[in-house]
Amino acid sequence: MANRLINEQSLYLQQHAHNPVNWYPWGDEAFDEARRQNKPVLVSIGYAACHWCHVMERESFEDVHTAAIMNEHFICIKVDREEHPDVDHMYMDAVQAISGSGGWPLNVFVTPDRLPYYGGTYFPPRPAYSRPSWTQVLLRMQEVWEHQHDEVAAQAGQMLSHLQQASSRSMQAGAATWDAATITKAAENMLAQADLQKGGFGNAPKFPGTMAITFLLEYYHFTGHEPSLAHALKSLDAMIEGGIYDQVGGGFARYATDRDWLIPHFEKMLYDNALLVLSLCDAWQVSGRERYREVIEETIGFVNRELRDASGGLWCALDADSEGVEGKYYTWTWTDWQQVVSDTTGLAARYFGVSEEGNWEERNILHVPVPLSEVAAAHGISEEAAQTVINRTKAELTAALKKRIRPATDDKCLLSWNALMSTALSKAGTVLGRPDYLAQAAEHMRWMLSAYTHEGSLMHTWKDGVARIPAMLDDYAYLIQAMLQLAAANGDGDLIVQAADFTDHVIKEFGMEDGLFYYTSATAGKIPVRKVDIYDGATPSANSVMAANLITAGMCMERTDWISRAEEMVRLNVGTASRYPYSFALWATVAQRMHIGNQTVIVSGGGAGEAVADLNRKYLPAAFIVTFQKEISELPVSHKGIDGNNLSIFVCSKDACLPPAGSVLEALSLITR
Numbered sequence: 001m002a003n004r005l006i007n008e009q010s011l012y013l014q015q016h017a018h019n020p021v022n023w024y025p026w027g028d029e030a031f032d033e034a035r036r037q038n039k040p041v042l043v044s045i046g047y048a049a050c051h052w053c054h055v056m057e058r059e060s061f062e063d064v065h066t067a068a069i070m071n072e073h074f075i076c077i078k079v080d081r082e083e084h085p086d087v088d089h090m091y092m093d094a095v096q097a098i099s100g101s102g103g104w105p106l107n108v109f110v111t112p113d114r115l116p117y118y119g120g121t122y123f124p125p126r127p128a129y130s131r132p133s134w135t136q137v138l139l140r141m142q143e144v145w146e147h148q149h150d151e152v153a154a155q156a157g158q159m160l161s162h163l164q165q166a167s168s169r170s171m172q173a174g175a176a177t178w179d180a181a182t183i184t185k186a187a188e189n190m191l192a193q194a195d196l197q198k199g200g201f202g203n204a205p206k207f208p209g210t211m212a213i214t215f216l217l218e219y220y221h222f223t224g225h226e227p228s229l230a231h232a233l234k235s236l237d238a239m240i241e242g243g244i245y246d247q248v249g250g251g252f253a254r255y256a257t258d259r260d261w262l263i264p265h266f267e268k269m270l271y272d273n274a275l276l277v278l279s280l281c282d283a284w285q286v287s288g289r290e291r292y293r294e295v296i297e298e299t300i301g302f303v304n305r306e307l308r309d310a311s312g313g314l315w316c317a318l319d320a321d322s323e324g325v326e327g328k329y330y331t332w333t334w335t336d337w338q339q340v341v342s343d344t345t346g347l348a349a350r351y352f353g354v355s356e357e358g359n360w361e362e363r364n365i366l367h368v369p370v371p372l373s374e375v376a377a378a379h380g381i382s383e384e385a386a387q388t389v390i391n392r393t394k395a396e397l398t399a400a401l402k403k404r405i406r407p408a409t410d411d412k413c414l415l416s417w418n419a420l421m422s423t424a425l426s427k428a429g430t431v432l433g434r435p436d437y438l439a440q441a442a443e444h445m446r447w448m449l450s451a452y453t454h455e456g457s458l459m460h461t462w463k464d465g466v467a468r469i470p471a472m473l474d475d476y477a478y479l480i481q482a483m484l485q486l487a488a489a490n491g492d493g494d495l496i497v498q499a500a501d502f503t504d505h506v507i508k509e510f511g512m513e514d515g516l517f518y519y520t521s522a523t524a525g526k527i528p529v530r531k532v533d534i535y536d537g538a539t540p541s542a543n544s545v546m547a548a549n550l551i552t553a554g555m556c557m558e559r560t561d562w563i564s565r566a567e568e569m570v571r572l573n574v575g576t577a578s579r580y581p582y583s584f585a586l587w588a589t590v591a592q593r594m595h596i597g598n599q600t601v602i603v604s605g606g607g608a609g610e611a612v613a614d615l616n617r618k619y620l621p622a623a624f625i626v627t628f629q630k631e632i633s634e635l636p637v638s639h640k641g642i643d644g645n646n647l648s649i650f651v652c653s654k655d656a657c658l659p660p661a662g663s664v665l666e667a668l669s670l671i672t673r
Contacts, residue, residue, distance in 0.1 A: 049267035176575030199238030211585035250298030
């Protein structure tokens with residue numbers, strides 16, 4: 001018999017709809033029932049592509065005996081963290097305070113007033129890994145609720161106070177200025193965290209760290225610091241050559257479980273691929289390496305092929321598992337390889353690191369352990385001939401994959417993640433000179449603005465024609481960023497005006513007195529703490545993105561109050577960013593651009609299109625380059641010489657515009673580089 005989750009949109013919730021657990025979705029009904037029955041609430045949070053979420057479901061939530069304990073003593077709520085990131089943020093902070101670590105599945109015991117008093121992540125069905133069993137935890141939490149209720153109330157009150165104080169402290173943790181010394185300190189500390197031998201940051205697990213890579217590329221660009229460039233490119237190369245990159249189908253997995261980037265956690269997330277496209281665009285502009293262009297195109301190809309809804313929206317993720325086995329879809333036994341691949345010389349096997357014994361659980365994760373040039377030389381053939389073998393092998397593997405059972409797709413569309421990919425499409429179209437990407441970005445923008453609008457407000461998630469859950473700060477921040485990027489790419493100044501309208505809304509509904517923004521709006525649903533998100537994690541902090549947006553939109557709209565607000569936001573965070581730059585990488589990047597001097601570059605008159613294309617081939621990270629199709633009364637920056645027949649390039653700072661340049665070369669001499 002199905003439980004209440006059967007009517008939910010989320011694939012993750014639907015996956016639990018036939019559990020014997022009497023699951024509720026997040027909402028008032030569950031908490032009202034808990035209050036009526038005087039029961040504690042179990043909030044269990046995960047997402048569809050989460051491997052350990054599936055494991056705990058199989059071991060515990062599908063077990064009739066365990067479900068009976070849960071149903072008797074608790075009101076049980078299942079939450080898709082991607083649908084309700086505000087809920088996930090709050091309870092994750094609580095569990096990290098309780099246990100010192102976090103992750104998914106996230107299992108939190110809370111009062112009927114939604115206040116957490118205990119929690120953890122994965123619990124096994126029997127005591128193991130120095131952890132109690134899930135049933136032991138359940139029975140202990142039931143006993144505490146029954147016999148130590150005063151202690152539960154005290155713990156919940158202390159946790160609420162902690163979460164409120166932690167949010168308050170985060171706003172004032174590192175007030176400082178963004179001078180050269182601060183930026184240099186950030187770069188030095190970033191490289192101190194770097195794995196200079198293997199690429200990336202730290203040991204294992206290893207995440208892409210795209211915002212850190214972008215900061216290092218920009219630091220090199222502005223200072224000529226070669227070690228920053230070397231590590232940024234080494235990190236990207238290590239990912240591209242490793243198992244975290246799908247050598248057959250393109251696209252990146254979420255992270256590597258080992259230091260060498262060989263063994264991925266096989267789930268593929270839309271946001272990771274969007275952010276990697278952005279970093280690869282920067283790397284391609286800085287280095288000119290053709291392989292970066294290829295990977296950008298392969299990654300966008302993966303997104304369009306595997307994650308694109310018929311409506312034009314983009315789905316969230318592909319699961320790590322297929323047929324209940326992690327990585328089965330992407331890995332190859334020696335027998336598989338021999339049956340599929342026609343190359344008998346061993347060249348393709350050598351190139352992709354395939355062997356009879358395998359490199360992971362008796363299977364092979366494809367990677368590139370040695371360069372193609374070395375493989376070609378070992379076989380006494382040219383690189384071109386070797387590439388022909390590799391291309392044929394990839395085609396054979398692609399055909400074989402079509403016969404396999406594909407991992408499940410989390411087919412909801414999040415506004416925030418769609419907006420990140422929109423930005424990536426616009427940027428890739430601009431820097432690679434791909435009008436098809438720009439056309440897709442424009443169409444995708446039209447789809448987002450239509451699909452996510454409900455009764456005049458933006459929504460967070462969309463599926464099967466239905467948008468729901470009010471938009472949060474990252475939805476607005478990433479959408480504004482995408483609108484500005486697309487306006488720069490195609491000259492649609494109306495997008496800047498619309499982005500400015502959204503910016504006004506964010507300030508009114510999410511703004512705080514000190515300049516930062518709450519994650520949820522003033523009219524959001526019931527959560528005990530409105531979180532202030534300042535950390536650049538797997539995705540950039542919505543606050544750091546808003547700081548960048550306020551500068552760009554402020555310069556375009558001549559809103560000095562927005563620029564001042566961004567400067568205050570950076571001032572509050574740049575000290576912390578200089579000490580912990582990996583976790584505040586976008587803050588450090590925004591501060592660096594402010595130190596260098598943000599500029600707008602408005603191109604108009606005869607030959608404007610060619611001039612913009614020429615400028616876009618340059619790496620100019622502190623400049624917002626745009627040409628307008630028309631003069632727009634609400635957009636002050638669009639009034640600069642639109643009707644002129646001669647080429648005019650206006651380079652403007654936050655304070656003033658320089659006299660117009662008459663050529664790209666002259667303009668480049670005025671742009672801060």
